[in-house]
Amino acid sequence: MTIYLDVIWLLNFFLDLLLLWLTQLLLKESISRFRLCFGALIASIIVPIEIYFPQSIFASAIGKFIFSIIIILCTFQYYSIQRFVKQLSMFYVNTFMIGGGLTALHHLFGPTFQMYGNKLVTSMNGYGDPISWLFLCIGFPILWLFSKQRMEAFADEKIVYDEFYAIEIDFNEKTYTTMGFIDSGNQLTDPFTKQPIVICDDVIIEQIFTKWERQQCQIAQETLDFSKIPEDWQTKIQPIPFLGVGGHTSFILTFKVDELRIFYDNEWSSVQKVKVGLQFGRLSEDFSYHCLLQPQLIKSRLSNVG
Secondary structure: OOOOHHHHHHHHHHHHHHHHHHHHHHHOOOOOHHHHHHHHHHHHOHHHHHHHOOOOHHHOHHHHHHHHHHHHHHHOOOOOHHHHHHHHHHHHHHHHHHHHHHHHHHHHHOOOOEEEOOEEEOOOOOOOOHHHHHHHHHHHHHHHHHHHHHHHHHHHHHOOOOOEEEEEEEEOOEEEEEEEEEOOOOOOEOOOOOOEEEEEOHHHHHHHOOHHHHHHHHHHHHHOOHHHOOHHHOOOEEEEEEEOHHHOEEEEEEEEOOEEEEEEOOEEEEEOOOEEEEOOOOOOOOOOOOEEEOHHHHHHHHHOOO
């Protein structure tokens, strides 16, 4: 079998790039494209190492594990050992799911590419068999979408409803503490930014707004006369449309907070991209909670292992 290193390297660079991209999306990590490509480049270096130095330590199981650590450190920013372990674990989960799926499709359809160790190779002249490239370009996205959907579905199934959770809201250099409740019916999101919206009642509103500001905001929301919003809040408050009872379109006033923290599963989870919607009145008759959480926040935390 004739092996073309440039083709193998390029195939595996794209495969590693997509695996790291999937890992980033599931972790909800914020990294630059440069670091993503750099991590994929480092990962693909294993190809010439295994071909030219088959007795190298990196060809062993221990060596590959060490190499995977290097890949993660080159791709993601290091924060803590716990977060690093979760990043590494997610990378392995994706590799096993995607790699196993590609191998299964390979045996099922029998394309003309072959497996050399754990790498995709081609035995044709030129730039490789078009079928191998087509297989990677079509097979990977299908498995990628399937894996992402299954991980998100798994996170959704793990959400614990009907319980209260401690909430901390940072806004204008102040922290507001309250209890939150996960509401499966709250699917409010900003249609433009796709940021989830949590709903807070008067207990929180009266701590953030003055009495007059609260009254004006309530009038603006009920009459849809948004000119009533106090001048100091004109640039901070955004009306968001939503479908109310009976399918009628209504609006809720929202504002972006600096950070929202949720104490879930015995640890704090932080969210920066979230908005607070104003509920003028009480959310619970017994004052047991004052914030309706959007399930997407918890889903992100469960699928986000960072």
